[in-house]
Each structure stands twice: as structure tokens, then as C-alpha cells.
Amino acid sequence: MDVCAYCDKSADLTKEHLIPKWLYNVTKHYDWQTIDRVKNKTIDAEVMIGDVCANCNNIILGNLDAKAKELFHKYFENFIEKDHTISFSYDFDLLTRWLLKLAFNSSRVHKSTQDYFIPYKPYIIGQSNLALKLALCVYLVFPTEVEGKTDAERKIYPEAIRFARIQHSDYEQFFDICNLIAINSFYFILLSPKDKNISANKWNELVELFLISNPSAVQLLPQNNQQIISASKYSTLDVMKSYLVNNKDRFTGK
């Protein structure tokens, strides 16, 4: 018997979706459906990873997905317009656990570094509180306006599910987890410190520096459950630029 990627118990393993089935179903018509930004290519969103036990997959992570689905219908399915501000209500632990799960799943699917996520596994499956330092930030991407006859033609919506490790030398020296999980307009970033013994003050300073270099992002604090968030200065084409350039052929029909 193999060992479950989440609870480390020996069990018959089942297949967990990289993207929950319900999320795949409501986004499968998107042009750039699931993008791995590290490789800058679309990936098969229905991809499964067969290393999760039935209890973690169907019960624990299944319940987490069900909660996230409510959040999707309340917020993520609605695109944020330029200059708009929203009041975002969240349960920090549920949202963070779900985003960690997506990032951890993605890292296993893409065989990229997973070590960063391992200390957070008991938290993801609800077996422990968040004892380790972790910051959750978000910025909102609005549709790019272009010339067109109809409303639908005039706007390019940020319709995408994206996973990426943010590769930036300034960040790599300070952060272990430095991952983007984007769902339509919502660009979430998870951060964990490289230095596991970092003091709370020093960690807050690092997150603050990250926010200064990303002025459109706001931190979702664990002690809060509501945050006012304004649209960032980024529209769809700003965040998709490198993807479009690297995949020109897909969009020019050549």
C-alpha cells in the first residue's frame, strides 16, 4: 500500500482532481483555462493526481471544496470591473487551506518543489491549527477594454485558473511558499518564510515589504473575516502578457 500525500497514512489511494470537478465544469469554456505560469502553458485542467486516500480526498478535501464552491458563487465567478471596490467576506482558515491544497496539488502534478508545503499538510486537512507563519494576499484583475461592436467584444475578461510559483530573486531569498493561485479576477498569493525561526515582527516586516513592492495587493488577515478590496491597476492583458507572447501561435491561428 502506498502513502497518502496529505495524511501520510498507508491506504488504498484515490484520484484527486487538480481542479475540483465543479470548478472545472464552470470554467471549461475559457480560452486560457488552466495555466501553469512557471511553464507558461495551458494544462489539462481535468488532470488527476492519484496519491490521496479516500478519507482525505472524499471527506476532508471534499468538504473543503464544497465550502470553496460557495465562495466561488458569491465572489469568484463575478469579474471585478475597473475602479470597483468589493467587500470580501472570508473564513481565513477555510480559504487558506483550500488555496494551499490547490497549490500543493499543482506542485505534485507539475513535479515542482513540494517540500515547502509539507509542514502545512496537517493544517490543510484540518488536523491542526495554523501554527506556522503564512500570509495570504490578494489583488483583483479587471477586464481589458478593446475596440469592439458588442459588449462581449469590448472586454477581455480574466477568465482563467492559474497556478504559479512566483519566481523573483528578491522573493526567493525570503520566501519558501511564494505561490499564485488565480481564479478569474482574484489573484491570491500565499507566502511562507524561508527562515522558520523568524520572529513575528520580522515576518510582518517581510510581508509588509512584499506588499510595498505589490501595491495592488492587500493582505487577508487571519483575525479578520472581511476586507475591502479595490480593483488593482492590472487588467487581463497585463497579467496575461507573457503568456500571450509565449503562445502567439495559439492566438494568431498560425
Ligand SMILES: [Zn+2]
Ligand atoms: Zn489521507
